Every structure is written in structure tokens, then in C-alpha cells.
Amino acid sequence: MTKSYKVRLLLLVLIDSCIILFSAFLAFFLLFPEREPGSAILSSALVLLFFYHAFSMMFGLYKKKWRYASLEELIGILYVVTFAHLSTLLAQVAFTDVVYGNVLIVTWLFNVLAVGGVRLGWRYYKHYGFTVIPGFERKGMQNTPYGKRTLIVGAGAAGRMLARQVRNSKSCQTQIVGFVDDDEDTHHLLISGYPVWGDIESMETIVKNQRVNHIVIAMPSVPKERMKTIIQQAKSVVQNVQTLPMLEDIAFGKVSVHHIRDVQIEDLLGRDSVELDLEAIESEIKNRTVLVTGAGGSIGSEICRQLLRFAPKRLILLGHGENSIYSIHMELSRLGAPTEVIPVIADVQDRDRILQVMQDYAPSHVYHAAAHKHVPLMEDNPAEAVKNNVIGTRNVAEAADLAGVETFVLVSTDKAVNPPNVMGATKRLAEMTIQMMSVHSDTKFTAVRFGNVLGSRGSVIPLFKQQIERGGPVTVTHPDMTRYFMTIPEASRLVLQSGALANGGEIFVLDMGEPVKIVDLARNLIHLSGFTEEEIPIEFSGMRPGEKLYEELLAEDEVFDDPVFPKILIGKTVPFNHEAIYDFMEQFPHLPPEEVKQYAINLANSHAHIGLVAK
Numbered sequence: 001m002t003k004s005y006k007v008r009l010l011l012l013v014l015i016d017s018c019i020i021l022f023s024a025f026l027a028f029f030l031l032f033p034e035r036e037p038g039s040a041i042l043s044s045a046l047v048l049l050f051f052y053h054a055f056s057m058m059f060g061l062y063k064k065k066w067r068y069a070s071l072e073e074l075i076g077i078l079y080v081v082t083f084a085h086l087s088t089l090l091a092q093v094a095f096t097d098v099v100y101g102n103v104l105i106v107t108w109l110f111n112v113l114a115v116g117g118v119r120l121g122w123r124y125y126k127h128y129g130f131t132v133i134p135g136f137e138r139k140g141m142q143n144t145p146y147g148k149r150t151l152i153v154g155a156g157a158a159g160r161m162l163a164r165q166v167r168n169s170k171s172c173q174t175q176i177v178g179f180v181d182d183d184e185d186t187h188h189l190l191i192s193g194y195p196v197w198g199d200i201e202s203m204e205t206i207v208k209n210q211r212v213n214h215i216v217i218a219m220p221s222v223p224k225e226r227m228k229t230i231i232q233q234a235k236s237v238v239q240n241v242q243t244l245p246m247l248e249d250i251a252f253g254k255v256s257v258h259h260i261r262d263v264q265i266e267d268l269l270g271r272d273s274v275e276l277d278l279e280a281i282e283s284e285i286k287n288r289t290v291l292v293t294g295a296g297g298s299i300g301s302e303i304c305r306q307l308l309r310f311a312p313k314r315l316i317l318l319g320h321g322e323n324s325i326y327s328i329h330m331e332l333s334r335l336g337a338p339t340e341v342i343p344v345i346a347d348v349q350d351r352d353r354i355l356q357v358m359q360d361y362a363p364s365h366v367y368h369a370a371a372h373k374h375v376p377l378m379e380d381n382p383a384e385a386v387k388n389n390v391i392g393t394r395n396v397a398e399a400a401d402l403a404g405v406e407t408f409v410l411v412s413t414d415k416a417v418n419p420p421n422v423m424g425a426t427k428r429l430a431e432m433t434i435q436m437m438s439v440h441s442d443t444k445f446t447a448v449r450f451g452n453v454l455g456s457r458g459s460v461i462p463l464f465k466q467q468i469e470r471g472g473p474v475t476v477t478h479p480d481m482t483r484y485f486m487t488i489p490e491a492s493r494l495v496l497q498s499g500a501l502a503n504g505g506e507i508f509v510l511d512m513g514e515p516v517k518i519v520d521l522a523r524n525l526i527h528l529s530g531f532t533e534e535e536i537p538i539e540f541s542g543m544r545p546g547e548k549l550y551e552e553l554l555a556e557d558e559v560f561d562d563p564v565f566p567k568i569l570i571g572k573t574v575p576f577n578h579e580a581i582y583d584f585m586e587q588f589p590h591l592p593p594e595e596v597k598q599y600a601i602n603l604a605n606s607h608a609h610i611g612l613v614a615k
Contacts, residue, residue, distance in 0.1 A: 013053065019114045020049045027106035040098050047091050048107070051084040074116055081111045148174045148214035148240070151207065153200060153230060155181035155191045158244050159218035163192040177210040200230060207237045218244045235527045278310075280500040284365065284407070285310035291363035292317060293348055293396055294370030296324025299411055299450075302492040303367050304328060308337045310496075316361050318344045319370070348392030351399075358403035366400045367495055368393060369411040371427065376544045378423040382597040386588050389426035390600075394433050394585065401441045409499045410434050410447040412507070414484055417449075419604050422597045428604035429581065431507060436578050438505040446502035448495050449509045451484030460518065464525050472536035474522045477543045482515035497568065509569045580606075 024045035028035075055061075059076050085108045092099045150166075152159045159179055166174050178195040179186070180203055186196045197206045206212070215234045219227065220243070227243075234241045290307055294300035295317035301324075307315055315332070319325040322345055329343040342361070346353045348370045371389050372378055378385040393410060400408045412431050415424035431447045438445040452460065460483075467474045486494075490510070498508040519538060526536045543549070584603055588596050 015118060016052065016056070016115060017049060019118070020052050020111060021045050023107045023110035023114065024048060024103070027103045027110060028100070030106065031102050040096060041100065041103070043096075044088060044092060044100055044103075048084055048088040048104075051087040051091075052080065052111075055080040055083045055087075074120075077116050077119070078112060081108060081115065085111075149210065149212050150174050150176050150214045150216060151197075151203070151210065151212045152176060152179045152194075153181075153203070153215060153217045153234065154219040154222075155179040155183065155186050155196050156219070158220055160192045162216060162218050162244060163194055167193070174214070177212060178206075180206060200233065203233055204237045213238055214240045214242075216242050216244060220244050232524075235524075239527075277497060277500065281496050282310045284500045285312050285496075287311065287313045288364040289314040289361055290316065290365045290367070291357075291361060292367045292369060293319070294368070294411075295319045296321050296328050297369060298488055299491055299495075300367075300369035301328045301331075302488045303369060303495055304332060306489070306492045306496055308332060308335065308339055311337070312339050314340045314342060314361065314363075316342050316344055316357070316363060318346050318357065320345070320347045348396050349387050351395045354395045354399045355402065358399040358405070362403055363400075364406045365499060366396065366405050366408045367411070367499070368396050368408065369495075370396075371411065371430075373413065373423060373427075375415070375421050375423045378426070379421060379544075379597070382422040382593050382600065383588065385422050385426045386429075386596060386600060389423075390429045390433065391585060393430040397434050397437045397445065401437060401443050405443050407444045407499050407502055408434065408437075408446070409495055409502070410445070411495060412447045412449045414449055414451050414509075416604070419601060422600055425597075425600040425604035429584070429600060432581055432604075435505050436581065444502045444504040446498055446504065447507045448498045449507055450491050450494070451486050451510070460521065461525065464522055468526060468531065468536055473539040474526065474536060475539050475541045476519045476522050477541055478549060479517075479519050479540060481518045481543070481549055483518060484515050485521075486510060494568065501568070501570075506570050 024041065028041050059080050061076055061080055085104050089099070089101065089104055152162060159181075163176055163179075166176055176194050178197050179191060180198055180200050181187075181196055182199045184199070187198055189196055197210070203215075207215075215238050217227070217230055217234065219230065222230070231241060231243075285307060290312045292300050292303050292307070292315070295304055296319040300319070304315060304317060317325055317329055317332075325343045325345060329341060332341045344357055344361075346357055348354060348368075370392060372381075372385050397408060397410075410430060413424065413427050415421070416428035416431055417424075419425040419428055431449075434445040434447060437443070464474050494508065494510050498506075501508070522538055523533065526533060526538075580603060584599060588599065591599065
């Protein structure tokens with residue numbers, strides 16, 4: 001028991017004792033002004049004091065932090081005072097001839113008001129100091145010109161928590177001007193000492209009237225589509241917009257209420273992220289040996305991070321670039337997970353080396369993320385695209401088959417559907433390669449088809465950010481170009497979930513909602529960076545060689561009404577000419593670049609369609 005706790009306990013006991021004794025005698029004098037208090041009232045007061053302290057200890061009244069008192073603490077006081085008075089009444093009935101029933105009733109009322117009042121007065125002082133009206137003039141923020149005038153969107157639990165935290169912070173240079181909320185019952189009322197000015201639709205008027213320069217969206221559980229709309233409304237009236245994390249994350253200690261973050265481009269996708277069947281994945285991965293190719297890349301490294309959650313026995317990080325493999329190995333090693341993390345430098349084009357790695361480590365699961373994926377760059381280097389994406393995939397798949405791997409997951413792309421470019425064509429041929437392997441192998445070979453992955457290397461977002469940092473312009477190829485988008489963690493989860501769902505030969509596709517216009521993405525990123533289109537203009541540069549105006553995931557008539565897993569669709573290739581694929585692999589080293597490109601595109605498109613059937 002610390003010294004401060006002993007002092008606090010002694011002080012509370014003394015204050016409560018004075019209140020109890022004073023209330024008993026005050027009630028007696030009010031009810032019997034002409035009578036002298038005798039030994040009976042003194043003994044009753046002492047008995048009441050005894051029972052009060054006994055029940056206070058029983059209900060933990062002296063262990064509560066009254067600075068944060070709430071309705072629960074007030075109910076505790078009510079219980080203690082009530083039980084103490086009832087016990088005193090029973091003692092009077094059992095052991096004395098005089099029962100002061102009326103005195104005990106008045107004493108009960110005084111004690112509830114005084115004991116509760118002392119606690120709430122202390123809480124009021126700690127929160128508001130000597131401010132007369134809470135919220136009228138906050139300590140440390142007396143209209144300072146350097147503080148943010150902040151409007152909170154959402155007057156629910158998250159918004160109230162944020163308001164209290166900001167109000168109690170001595171260093172926070174933020175002045176809350178109030179709330180907006182769609183609940184009409186809260187309009188024109190005070191919540192946590194701040195006014196609710198109106199609904200979200202009236203945000204623009206409120207921002208102007210209250211001179212708001214900062215908005216925090218405290219609606220962490222709102223659906224993604226609604227969040228997207230609110231963010232766009234907020235960004236249209238102020239540049240500085242932030243969001244509050246999920247209350248569950250705050251409650252379980254993942255983040256604090258201080259962890260307000262800037263609005264991110266992922267918030268504007270307008271859909272919820274895909275979730276995982278954790279038990280199915282854990283049953284596949286736990287205590288097993290798992291190998292990831294391309295482990296140093298954007299997708300491969302995130303797959304490795306996600307895999308550690310499921311405690312594999314060994315995680316093999318295979319990659320060609322030593323710097324990227326070193327970085328992900330050091331990152332994962334610092335986490336202190338029980339998994340043995342092993343870095344391996346190897347090129348998927350080196351068949352003998354890949355065979356050796358597979359035999360040495362004998363993984364049960366292989367996630368093949370190594371690939372060349374940059375469309376214009378591969379247009380100029382078609383042979384390299386074939387060697388890495390097709391021959392490399394064949395090498396890893398055949399090595400996995402020989403090593404007795406249970407599940408092999410190929411990371412593919414939506415650009416493999418009806419591909420007009422060599423990158424998409426080689427990824428389609430890679431899909432066909434593993435599906436050929438699936439026919440005669442005990443290994444479950446499957447592929448996962450992504451849209452564009454936000455923030456991955458070579459994606460449009462880093463390019464736009466660089467252009468904005470340079471002052472613009474932001475270049476977009478075509479005003480009508482659309483793409484499907486997903487986040488890096490979402491893409492990695494899809495890989496793991498598909499491995500758990502695989503029977504062999506399938507192609508899994510994430511239902512990514514509606515495609516997004518690239519020009520809209522550019523506009524949103526400009527606004528999120530705090531600029532206008534007048535400051536950072538958008539220019540249209542024209543479509544590049546091999547680009548499509550829009551991407552496809554699957555044709556409409558090829559999609560089941562019901563997904564195989566929430567937001568995950570499944571497909572399987574119709575029969576195709578295996579010999580044609582093998583012939584191409586043998587012939588391409590001897591062909592000129594243009595013929596390699598056209599050969600690959602023609603071959604991929606002649607067998608590109610997917611029919612959604614179960615294995």
C-alpha cells in the first residue's frame with residue numbers, strides 16, 4: 001500500500017465520518033428542534049458510522065478513482081448508504097426501545113447528497129478547474145490563435161471519448177467547437193459540454209459559422225460506403241480531416257484515443273475489407289514449414305507478416321534481391337515470434353537451385369509471389385517477363401510437386417483476363433501452368449487473382465504521391481480508365497484464405513466492389529495531401545502500350561450467385577491445349593522479342609476464359 005494511497009484513504013474516511021455524524025445530528029435537530037440529543041441518538045450515529053464504513057469496504061467505495069466517476073460509482077454510493085441505514089434500523093429495533101425511523105430517512109437523504117456531492121465535486125474540479133460553465137472556456141485553450149478549431153463528426157461513444165480526452169489534455173492545442181450528428185434527438189443539446197450544431201449534411205454551413213479548420217470523424221464503426229461519403233464531404237470544406245480508430249482497438253489496447261490518423265486513400269475505396277477464417281488458416285499453417293517466393297516484395301513481405309500470426313514452425317523467405325530479403329528477415333526476427341525465420345537467396349529462373357531449396361526445407365505450403373509485374377516495362381522486355389513469370393512459375397511448381405508440397409498458391413493478377421500486354425499474358429500462362437500441374441499432382445495447385453494493390457511497388461499511388469511532392473502535375477493516362485483496387489494486407493489475406501480453401505486447379509478472385517476511376521483516385525489523393533486541383537493540376541498523357549481502358553475479373557456469365565467464401569469467388573479453367581504451352585516454353589528463347597510478345601498474348605487469349613465449376 002503506497003503512501004499516497006494511505007493518505008487518500010485516511011482523508012476519505014475522515015470526510016465521510018464527519019458527513020455521517022453531522023448528518024445524523026442535523027436530522028435530529030431538524031425533526032426535534034426542542035429536544036436534547038441523548039445517548040440513544042449518539043449510539044445510533046456511531047452504529048450508522050460503523051455500518052457505513054463496513055459496507056464501504058465491502059463495495060470497494062474507497063478504491064474507486066473519483067476523477068473518472070460515472071453512474072456506476074453513484075449507484076455504489078447509493079447501495080452503501082442504503083444498506084448502512086437499513087442495518088442501523090434493524091439494530092435499533094433489535095437492541096433499543098427507541099427507533100428513529102424519521103431521523104434515519106432524513107439522514108439517508110443528507111448522506112447520499114453529501115457523500116456523492118464530495119466525489120462529484122472533486123471530479124468537477126479535476127476536469128474543469130474553476131470554470132463556471134463546462135465547455136464554455138477550456139483550460140489552456142482560451143481562444144489561442146495557434147489551436148485547431150475542431151468539429152467532431154459523430155456524437156456517439158467515440159466522439160464523447162475524444163471530446164473528454166481533448167478537454168482533459170493540458171498540452172493539446174485543440175479547441176473543440178462542437179459536434180455534428182445525424183441523430184436529431186441530439187441536435188441543439190450539449191454533449192460532454194459541447195453543442196451538437198446539426199446533422200452531417202449541414203457541415204459546410206457549420207464550418208463557416210464556427211470558423212472550423214479541422215475535422216475529426218469519430219464514427220469508426222460506420223460502413224465503408226458511408227465513411228467514404230462523409231470523408232468527401234469533410235474534405236470539400238476543410239483540408240485537415242482525420243479519423244478515429246475502432247473502439248475495439250482502443251478497448252483492447254491496440255491504439256489509444258490519441259491515435260487519430262490522417263484520412264488515407266484506402267478509406268475512399270467505399271467497401272469493407274475481406275475478413276479471414278482464422279481457424280481454417282491456423283489449422284493449415286500452425287507448426288508447419290512454409291515457403292514464400294518473392295518474400296522481399298510488397299505482397300510477399302506482407303504474406304510473411306500475416307503468416308507469423310498463425311505460428312508456422314519455419315518460414316522460408318526466398319527472394320532474388322538480397323537487400324529486400326535482408327530487410328524483411330530483420331523485421332520479422334525483431335518480433336520475437338516462436339517461428340524460425342530463414343532467409344534464402346535464390347532466383348526462380350534457376351531450376352536446380354529451386355529444386356535444391358525445396359528438397360532441403362520440404363515445405364508443406366508454398367506461396368509464389370515472385371514475378372515481374374510492371375506493364376510498360378515488360379512490353380519492352382517480353383523475354384524477361386516469360387522467363388520470370390512463366391518459366392519461373394514452372395520451376396517452382398515442379399519443384400513443389402517433387403518435394404511433396406501439400407498446397408501451392410500462385411499470386412496472379414486481373415490483368416491475366418483477356419490480356420493485351422505481355423505482362424498479363426505471362427501471368428495467364430503461369431495460371432495455366434499450375435493448372436496443368438494440378439491434373440496429375442498430389443499437390444493442391446491454385447491461383448489467386450488480384451486487382452491493383454494500393455501502395456505496392458509500381459502501383460499508381462506512389463507515383464501520384466511523388467508527382468504531388470514535386471508540385472505536379474499528376475499524370476493520368478485516360479479520363480475513363482478504371483481499375484479494381486485492394487490494400488496490401490487485404491491481398492495477402494486473400495492468398496492465405498485461398499490456400500485454406502483450395503482443392504486444386506481453382507482461380508480465386510476477390511469481389512472488390514465497383515471499379516474506381518483513376519482520375520477520381522488522383523483527385524482524392526490531391527485533396528488528401530492538402531491541395532486543390534488548381535494548385536496541383538491533372539494532365540492526361542494518353543494510354544501506354546499494352547494498357548487496357550478497364551480491367552476484368554471474370555465475365556458476368558461466369559460468376560456464381562453465391563461466393564465460395566464471403567467476398568471470394570472461385571473459378572476453374574476449361575480444358576486447353578497443354579502441348580501448346582510446353583511448345584511455347586521451348587521455343588521462346590529462339591524467337592525475336594516482338595514474336596515472343598505476340599506469341600504469348602495470342603496463346604493466353606486463346607484459352608483465357610474461366611468457367612466457374614468445382615473440382
